[in-house]
Amino acid sequence: xxxxxxxxxxxxxxxxxxxxxxxxxxxxxxxxxxxxxxxxxxxxxxxxxxxxxxxxxxxxxxxxxxxxxxxxxxxxxxxxxxxxxxxxxxxxxxxxxxxxxxxxxxxxxxxxxxxxxxxxxxxxxxxxxxxxxxxxxxxxxxxxxxxxxxxxxxxxxxxxxxxxxxxxxxxxxxxxxxxxxxxxxxxxxxxxxxxxxxxxxxxxxxxxxxxxxxxxxxxxxxxxxxxxxxxxxxxxxxxxxxxxxxxxxxxxxxxxxxxxxxxxxxxxxxx
Amino acid sequence: xxxxxxxxxxxxxxxxxxxxxxxxxxxxxxxxxxxxxxxxxxxxxxxxxxxxxxxxxxxxxxxxxxxxxxxxxxxxxxxxxxxxxxxxxxxxxxxxxxxxxxxxxxxxxxxxxxxxxxxxxxxxxxxxxxxxxxxxxxxxxxxxxxxxxxxxxxxxxxxxxxxxxxxxxxxxxxxxxxxxxxxxxxxxxxxxxxxxxxxxxxxxxxxxxxxxxxxxxxxxxxxxxxxxxxxxxxxxxxxxxxxxxxxxxxxxxxxxxxxxxxxxxxxxxxx
Numbered sequence: 219x220x221x222x223x224x225x226x227x228x229x230x231x232x233x234x235x236x237x238x239x240x241x242x243x244x245x246x247x248x249x250x251x252x253x254x255x256x257x258x259x260x261x262x263x264x265x266x267x268x269x270x271x272x273x274x275x276x277x278x279x280x281x282x283x284x285x286x287x288x289x290x291x292x293x294x295x296x297x298x299x300x301x302x303x304x305x306x307x308x309x310x311x312x313x314x315x316x317x318x319x320x321x322x323x324x325x326x327x328x329x330x331x332x333x334x335x336x337x338x339x340x341x342x343x344x345x346x347x348x349x350x351x352x353x354x355x356x357x358x359x360x361x362x363x364x365x366x367x368x369x370x371x372x373x374x375x376x377x378x379x380x381x382x383x384x385x386x387x388x389x390x391x392x393x394x395x396x397x398x399x400x401x402x403x404x405x406x407x408x409x410x411x412x413x414x415x416x417x418x419x420x421x422x423x424x425x426x427x428x429x430x431x432x433x434x435x436x437x438x439x440x441x442x443x444x445x446x447x448x449x450x451x452x453x454x455x456x457x458x459x460x461x462x463x464x465x466x467x468x469x470x471x472x473x474x475x476x477x478x479x480x481x482x483x484x485x486x487x488x489x
Numbered sequence: 490x491x492x493x494x495x496x497x498x499x500x501x502x503x504x505x506x507x508x509x510x511x512x513x514x515x516x517x518x519x520x521x522x523x524x525x526x527x528x529x530x531x532x533x534x535x536x537x538x539x540x541x542x543x544x545x546x547x548x549x550x551x552x553x554x555x556x557x558x559x560x561x562x563x564x565x566x567x568x569x570x571x572x573x574x575x576x577x578x579x580x581x582x583x584x585x586x587x588x589x590x591x592x593x594x595x596x597x598x599x600x601x602x603x604x605x606x607x608x609x610x611x612x613x614x615x616x617x618x619x620x621x622x623x624x625x626x627x628x629x630x631x632x633x634x635x636x637x638x639x640x641x642x643x644x645x646x647x648x649x650x651x652x653x654x655x656x657x658x659x660x661x662x663x664x665x666x667x668x669x670x671x672x673x674x675x676x677x678x679x680x681x682x683x684x685x686x687x688x689x690x691x692x693x694x695x696x697x698x699x700x701x702x703x704x705x706x707x708x709x710x711x712x713x714x715x716x717x718x719x720x721x722x723x724x725x726x727x728x729x730x731x732x733x734x735x736x737x738x739x740x741x742x743x744x745x746x747x748x749x750x751x752x753x754x755x756x757x758x759x760x
Contacts, residue, residue: 229500239633240511311645325579349620361632362510374582
């Protein structure tokens, strides 16, 4: 099911700047038992992304209506919301005035094995690197070729490795192709600083808030791959799949740890 | 006029990976007096871009047919060809098999003042930087938010400044938002190395070939902004507008030089 600007459509104008330049933002959220999970945080991130790109953000109430409409009463689904700068003529200059376009798509919930959350996942380290761009860092924009290249490095149907970690151009550990990364060493939780590249995932925010609410410390900092040799726990997270403990990454092996389990319990798969 | 996969359409499926990820390449060419200018080079660059991204390139004969069809007999126009990885499901993994999608759009030739080519243009230096990514460097892919950000830095209707130069994350001069950059000092022509970022323009190739055919040297090298203080000539070029001498860039002033005029003459606006 697809809505374009709130209307049931299968297609959008070929003049859309989302197609021509990736000029827009998106978010992907889970709907479980009729509840759109962490919807407020998803809408807030869309708004922040639009603001960064100078796209007039659609009103929140309109986006909420899109989510409800695209669901058509379906209680369990994934909804992807895309906001583009709308149609334009030739050339990079933004049209005047801008009429942003909204695309809402419904997909089934992913059928990842339960074992991913319970027993943990194995990760690759991608060869494709994330470029450094502070102006685009953090937001979930539509320029995602780096993730496409990274995901194309291994067989899409290989369910034994559902995710790859990506380094940036400076060799720092940043995130997975579709998840954020957390590590724990001696009881201290750490997650990469995303001021130069990467996507600030909704689940990352949820986890950071949860950790702080529990009075625990979390360090947002530069992480280099050598830390993989010393950490006790490693997990990746996004708002659709929740937290996946990592049991293998490259040559290293881990066990799902106490901190990981505690955060899985605390955050769950919906708010 | 717009063709999608060779058929007259105004729209394309909202599942297209060009929209979702910028997963594709494009080229923009001028048609003058019924001739598609440097078409072979444009098609070759599309093919090379598809190859780099792992997209099966449409056959050349099909793309030539698209150009002809979208023109509908119009002898003077701009044609933009987009090739995407086609439609896919949710997630970065490429669909299996991939059915690439072709979009051909026709626009009027730009109405830039003749003075741009004759008297020269004034340039800005953009604040937005180009990120370093050797895997994506050179090809004209659909992830163009950096150019959008740079072009949004000044008034789109300000005809006195038609272009901005962009530096990369390491502070090197790379290109304009829609042009490649050439400078000349003491009779030696130089253009930035594009192995880490930037777009290898068709006109850049035409100019390099022309320079070499004339037995002149050209240096493809790292250029830093301090070179702007010492060069004798500066010009920007793309295949739609040809060569524009630069008369002002930031605080520096130039005169259209002998080398610039010679190359304008030699390359013209069409092959």
